[in-house]
Amino acid sequence: MEGSTILLVTLLSLCVGLSEAWPSGTYSMVAPRTGxxxxxxxxxxxxxxEDxxxxxxxxxxxxxxxxFFNDMISYYCSKTSSSGSGSWPRGNYCIMRYGSHCPSGFSSGSVYWDDExxxxxxxxxxxxxxxxxDSDTRINYCCRSDGSSKSYISLPHTDPFYLMRYTSSCQRVSGMSVREEVIxxxxxxxxxxxxxxxxxxxESGSGNHRLYYCYYTPY
Structure with a gap:
């Protein structure tokens, strides 16, 4: 009985670890205040x-x-190792590209800012x-629309993070509340x-880029 209990605890620990591991591949996300x-x-x-x-x-x-004042300083979180747990789930959302290609299931694109x-x-x-x-800014993105934003997807849900809207509302994530925030x-x-x-x-705006971010926090 004791051996069975130890085995069960071990399996549960592994499952929790897997659920909290980010998908494999390299990518970036905008950083929340929590880090x-x-x-x-x-x-x-x-x-x-613009001055x-x-x-x-x-x-x-x-x-x-x-x-964020007359100019803006933004922080980013980048996963630079390809290790991880499985693939990104189907849905309707964007992340940022890190490296030469997007993770499996995403298509690549970019936004270019003509800075001062x-x-x-x-x-x-x-x-x-x-x-x-350099004197202007271009960021490459990875986006997908192979699922509904209204269907819940599984991602790590212990700490806050950001995704970005693609062609629909903010993607629902299991165990997380979501709030749209705009820059x-x-x-x-x-x-x-x-x-x-x-x-x-x-994105929207005329002569300026307005981007729509989705901020996730645990229930």
């Missing part, structure tokens, strides 16, 4: 936004890690999503060249 998941690497990007009459906007009482031209002070550090981070950066006004390509997160 990155264990084993993820941290990076940051300073974007010099004249800056109109940056962000959801009140947001949960992003960073500094005059006395540009863009900066970066640490581990960042795939893209280009709109005021990009260069003169000859603005903002653009998107491929499979990219839901």
């Amino acid at each position: 990155c998941p264990s084993g993820f690497k941290v990076g940051w990007r300073y974007q010099d936004n 004249a009459g800056t109109q940056n906007r962000i959801t009140t009482d947001h949960h992003f890690q960073g500094f 031209d005059t006395y540009n002070m863009n900066g970066k550090g640490g581990y960042l999503p795939s893209g280009s981070f 709109e950066m005021d990009d260069e006004d003169t000859l603005n060249s903002d653009s998107v390509s491929g499979s990219h997160p839901m």
